[in-house]
Amino acid sequence: MSGNDTLTPAPTMPAGIPGSALAGPFGVGEYAAALRARLREFARVQLVGELADLRPSRARVYFELRDAHGAIPCAAWKADWEAVVQRVGAVREGMQVVVAGGCDYYPGSAAASPSFSFAVSDLRVAGEGDLLARIDRLRKALAAEGLLERQQRLSRPQLPRTIGVVTGEGGKARDDVLAGLRRRGWAGTIVWGFAPVQDRHAAPAITRALQDLAAVGGVDVAIVARGGGSLADLLCFCDETLCRTVALLGVPVIASVGHHTDRTLLDDVAAVSCSTPTHAAEEAVGVDCAQARAELGRAAKRLHRHGHRAVLERARTLAALSRAPTEQLERQRTRLHQQLREIRAGARRRVEAERALTRRRAVVLERKTQAAVGDCRRRRPRELERLALALAAHDPQRTLERGYALVQGPTGEPLSSAARAREQTQVRLHFADGAVGARIEEQGS
Amino acid sequence: MSYEANVARVEEIIRRLDSGEASLTDTLQLVKEGKELIERCAVELEAVGGALEELRLEELVARLEGEAAKSEAGG
Numbered sequence: 001m002s003g004n005d006t007l008t009p010a011p012t013m014p015a016g017i018p019g020s021a022l023a024g025p026f027g028v029g030e031y032a033a034a035l036r037a038r039l040r041e042f043a044r045v046q047l048v049g050e051l052a053d054l055r056p057s058r059a060r061v062y063f064e065l066r067d068a069h070g071a072i073p074c075a076a077w078k079a080d081w082e083a084v085v086q087r088v089g090a091v092r093e094g095m096q097v098v099v100a101g102g103c104d105y106y107p108g109s110a111a112a113s114p115s116f117s118f119a120v121s122d123l124r125v126a127g128e129g130d131l132l133a134r135i136d137r138l139r140k141a142l143a144a145e146g147l148l149e150r151q152q153r154l155s156r157p158q159l160p161r162t163i164g165v166v167t168g169e170g171g172k173a174r175d176d177v178l179a180g181l182r183r184r185g186w187a188g189t190i191v192w193g194f195a196p197v198q199d200r201h202a203a204p205a206i207t208r209a210l211q212d213l214a215a216v217g218g219v220d221v222a223i224v225a226r227g228g229g230s231l232a233d234l235l236c237f238c239d240e241t242l243c244r245t246v247a248l249l250g251v252p253v254i255a256s257v258g259h260h261t262d263r264t265l266l267d268d269v270a271a272v273s274c275s276t277p278t279h280a281a282e283e284a285v286g287v288d289c290a291q292a293r294a295e296l297g298r299a300a301k302r303l304h305r306h307g308h309r310a311v312l313e314r315a316r317t318l319a320a321l322s323r324a325p326t327e328q329l330e331r332q333r334t335r336l337h338q339q340l341r342e343i344r345a346g347a348r349r350r351v352e353a354e355r356a357l358t359r360r361r362a363v364v365l366e367r368k369t370q371a372a373v374g375d376c377r378r379r380r381p382r383e384l385e386r387l388a389l390a391l392a393a394h395d396p397q398r399t400l401e402r403g404y405a406l407v408q409g410p411t412g413e414p415l416s417s418a419a420r421a422r423e424q425t426q427v428r429l430h431f432a433d434g435a436v437g438a439r440i441e442e443q444g445s
Numbered sequence: 446m447s448y449e450a451n452v453a454r455v456e457e458i459i460r461r462l463d464s465g466e467a468s469l470t471d472t473l474q475l476v477k478e479g480k481e482l483i484e485r486c487a488v489e490l491e492a493v494g495g496a497l498e499e500l501r502l503e504e505l506v507a508r509l510e511g512e513a514a515k516s517e518a519g520g
Contacts, residue, residue, distance in 0.1 A: 155447075157447050157448065157449070159447075159448040159489055159490070160493075161489075161493060178497075187493055188492060189497075190498070190499050191500045192499060192502060193502035193503075194502070194503075212502055216502070216505050216506060285493075287448070289494060292452075292490055296487060299455050302459055302462075303458070303459065303462070303483065306463075307472065307473065310469055311469070311473075
């Protein structure tokens with residue numbers, strides 16, 4: 001503002017600085033309103049630059065337009081921005097864009113801060129910005145050298161004893177890491193490697209801290225943490241030296257340097273990339289220590305039970321086995337006794353039956369004997385007499401006495417036919433009163 | 446072996462014991478091994494179960510460098 005013709009010092013205003021040649025004092029609100037009016041008089045133009053620090057709010061979308069020589073804060077009404085997005089597609093940080101608009105100034109109030117911005121009414125995407133193109137080239141180069149997988153191949157202990165953390169000393173990320181570790185119930189050793197995390201000194205300092213963490217030894221895992229920021233703020237995590245150092249480090253590195261939408265080259269080369277420092281801490285300690293203690297206790301009890309049961313059950317089995325022969329013997333003995341009793345009883349029954357049978361037979365015999373004796377006494381003399389008579393009837397002597405003779409051969413055999421007598425020369429003739437020799441004159445015909 | 450490897454082996458041992466297929470000799474051997482592994486795991490957990498120890502890297506580096514310098518001077 002070249003003059004004070006439009007501004008008049010208020011009559012209630014305090015006096016100005018003694019000796020000052022400058023006009024005023026004026027009320028600041030009045031001056032701010034005049035400034036806005038003057039800025040709006042500036043020619044409306046088109047600017048070209050790289051879009052950075054994109055921050056949508058409820059009514060407006062804020063961002064910065066940058067190039068190698070300077071930057072301008074920009075703001076667009078939500079409706080204008082959505083019309084642009086509808087026409088050109090998603091607009092991202094790092095893009096080269098042409099914006100149309102003019103200078104504006106929000107004068108603020110007693111409760112609201114003032115701000116200058118280039119009020120954007122239209123936008124055209126001119127191409128991927130140098131920044132994104134450069135990062136993309138470097139990513140491809142690292143990938144071609146196999147540096148994006150080296151960290152992922154490192155073994156990472158689930159329960160580290162020592163964790164190295166590289167972060168800003170006064171940043172919120174430090175508290176978030178501690179909160180994540182507390183949530184895991186972890187209380188080992190933390191080695192803090194404090195370093196700036198967003199200016200031009202950041203990348204070399206972080207690189208050195210990581211190298212030192214690896215060099216001191218005993219660090220099981222390292223975390224690089226910072227809160228989210230614009231891509232421009234996170235540029236240090238796309239530094240080639242830092243990324244190559246991490247890729248070749250022997251200690252696994254967990255990166256947590258931005259939000260979901262911000263992916264740096266460090267995220268690509270690290271063993272793991274996490275969205276928040278809290279998540280990174282939980283990733284560094286893979287087990288919930290309190291839960292692990294409980295599980296270990298349960299496992300110990302199960303093992304003890306198994307050991308105890310294995311011995312006890314087998315001891316019971318052995319005891320049962322050792323009792324088995326005795327029981328078997330006892331069973332056999334009982335069985336034998338039973339059989340013996342049965343045999344004895346059977347024998348007694350048999351003897352009794354035999355005895356009874358014998359008694360019956362004896363009685364029968366007795367009866368028969370008595371009957372036979374009685375019979376003999378009556379019948380036998382008559383029978384003997386009859387037999388004697390029958391026998392006497394067959395006595396040859398009796399026949400001889402009736403005048404017959406018995407002819408015998410030389411050897412005494414009876415000759416009962418003439419034919420047999422003709423075969424002999426000498427025979428003997430028996431009569432009732434004696435025998436005489438005789439000669440056969442008529443020989444066989 | 447790492448903590449997680451020890452835990453994995455303990456789980457394997459318990460699975461084997463649960464199957465009931467281990468002989469008495471195997472059971473006793475497995476229980477002995479399992480108890481030793483649990484003891485090792487407990488030591489690991491104990492190491493991170495006390496009070497959090499916080500060290501500053503630059504102090505650690507300075508101390509190590511000092512020790513190295515002394516060692517060189519002594520040698």
